[in-house]
Amino acid sequence: MSAYDERPWLSGYDEGMPAEMTPEYASALEMFRAAARRSPDAPVLKYFDGRITMAELDEVSDAFAAALLARGFAAGDRLALFLQNVPQFVIATVAAWKAGGIVVPINPMYRERELATVLTDCGAKAVVCLENGHPVVSAAVPGTAAELVVSTSELEYQTRNDPRIFSSPPRVRPDGTLDMATLIAEHRGGRPPEVRLQPDDIAFLPYTSGTTGPPKGSMNTHRNVVFNAQVYRDWMRLGPNDTVYGVAPLFHITGLIGHLSLALLLPAPLVLTYRFEPLVAAEAIQEHQATFTIGAITVFIAWTNTAQVCKEDLSSLRVVYSGGAPLPNAAVEAFEKKFGHYIHNGYGLTETTSPSHAVPLTKTAPVDPDSGAVSVGVPAPSTVVRVVGEDGRDLPPGEIGEIVTEGPQVAAGYWNNPEETANAMPGGRFHTGDVGFMDEQGWFYLVDRKKDQINAAGYKVWPREVEDVLYEHPAVREAAVVGVADRYRGETVKAFVSFKPGASATEEEVIEFCRQRLAAYKYPRQVEILDDLPKTVTGKILRRELRPGGAVNQ
Incomplete structure (x- = not known):
């Protein structure tokens, strides 16, 4: 039996949180x-004055x-x-x-x-x-x-x-x-x-790049949805007297479960404001006395940096969580200093139907002294999470490897894609593609992503998709896309291009070309023009040399 089978994280659970949880409803x-x-007669939706x-x-x-x-x-x-x-x-x-x-x-x-x-x-x-x-x-x-x-x-x-x-x-x-x-x-x-x-029927089919390739439909079952709605309810100690502010997009797995499904379970009002605008959102929280929200860290950074949003606006909040993107400790501290609320970290993916990990409500997440990473928390009830090496074997606490999740929240697979399902979820264990480690107490930390996927403010971007659009530009000869650090979005998209002989374009023109063809979070915010892109001897472009610290950037 490995350290993960013993579930050391259970000792860190809040009092009353069970080690096991069973879905209370079939769908x-x-x-x-x-x-x-x-x-x-309970209100379940509040939309401005509606x-x-x-x-x-x-x-x-x-x-x-x-x-x-x-x-x-x-x-x-x-x-x-x-x-x-x-x-x-x-x-x-x-x-x-x-x-x-x-x-x-x-x-x-x-x-x-x-x-x-x-x-x-x-x-x-x-x-x-x-x-x-x-x-x-x-x-x-x-x-x-x-x-x-x-x-x-x-x-x-x-x-x-x-x-x-x-x-x-x-x-x-x-x-x-x-x-x-x-x-x-x-x-x-x-x-x-x-x-x-039935429990195994599909409730939601959100599309995600997962850990590889083009978008795939994640088959999130009714069992998955009910289970994780209960996790939100019990972990965050929420009830019908609470009010949820829906800051996460409802099309995103966090919004689907941590807002919509949670509100239907309690039931409790879900406050919606069409889209996020810092001042409007803060006013809605105050008007409707919202007590819980979960969103990407960019939301909390925006509130921190908006002078018109004051402590009183967010004073009704009792439970605040963030997920979907790395949580900088400086941002957590700045938000708490201004508003008095500690942002609890959480972690999950579309394929885990939102949370697989979260910081217990009464706890503060430890910070890894070496990397500065804020812990994403501990696994949810009925969930076993492992850190495995390249050979698939469990690694001891403290060693870095791929995070693999097994539990009632893991999706049934990818829609009409048995090959990708077998690759990512062999035996029902989801290989997340995220790299991290577990400490001796059972706290988990993310330190990197396994593949080339870019995480821009919680949205997943696959470089190949952006590169395909770049190659449609009449002047572009070669293109490669990588993620680079961004103070606000955590990570943003950067493109490297070379031009065809006799052709040219400005960086701004290339960005605008992509902006017209891609969702706002996908198009490159930075473009660097090179005479040639680095390649292997077989002609494959080397993205790793284009990343910060790579050979081209040294």
Whole structure:
């Protein structure tokens, strides 16, 4: 038996936290229904001055599910959500489950080629998008299996129309779409046929680059979702009297579980503000007296550096966690100094359905004296995490290797990709591709990533995808992309290019070319022009020599 089988981290658990945890419901839909029966009048969504109760969410999601089924949607079909943090995201999620379907959350910053890739791979039958996102959808849908496009507006479910968040063009339903509000009104009072989703059925199909290659659909089951919603509830000691501020994007695994699923479980209000703007977000926390949030460290840095956001604005917060990107200790200290709240670290991936590790609520994360890394915490209940060497064998505490996670939160695999599933999750153990170590007390630390993947403010960027766009530039001969340190984003994208003979472009022109074709977090913020890129004898470009400290940068 190795040190990991003995689970030394259990001694660091908060009092009352069990070593084992069992999902209380067979599905996330059953979880929602139980909460709706328990607390029908409880508000579950707060959107500026708008409110939706559990009973109202039950009714409108029934109507939308009935509308989808009436138009050919069937059990097992995929519903793609191309939405920001709006109530319609939650309504459509519950409706998809009621129709026996699978929710495919998609980053609304995606451009046509990125969206088309996901829609093609998952075979989505229907898409729900914001009216202002429809131009991308209309360009991406042709050639995919999507037969139904439903549009909606971020201006619905509220009347405040805060100009700091919303622009004010006239609302126009895009051609070729159905209006979500109209569909709900037409089917209001109707109920879809009863479905009984099973624990191993897929609840969410978010796309991730994982540890290798192009985006893959992570099959996050209903068991995964219910289990980790309970982890959030019990680990953070949250209940129906709490209020969740939804700062993480709902299309991201943190938002899906730590905001949406958690709110449906408790039930408790989920406060949404469409997108993050530091002052608006702080005002929403104060107005609605939010007690819990979890988001990328960039959110907390933004609040720290926004003079108009004061301690009083965030005073209602009781539990604050961060995940998705490395947590600089200086940022933790600066936030605590200004607001009085300690940011607890957490760690997980799309394939672990959000948290696999977190700092116990009553504890402060230790900091590794050698690397300065803040511990990501200890493994969740019913979870065994190992650090393994290149030979796959467990390494002793203190030694650096790949982090491998095994537990009820590990996804079932990658959609229609058995080869990648076998590579990343042999025997149900997820090989994260992240490198770190465990100390003698069971605290885990991340020190690097195994592959070339870039982590920009919690968003994963695969260099090849950016390079493919760079190669489309008429002047570019060679291209390579690496991650470089960034004070705000943790890491950002840097491109190295060489030009074709007689061709030229400015660094700014190359950046703008990519900005028009990639999501905002993917396009390079820095471009360096070289006569030639470093290569192996076989002609393969050497990214490692382009990274800070590499031969080209020395």
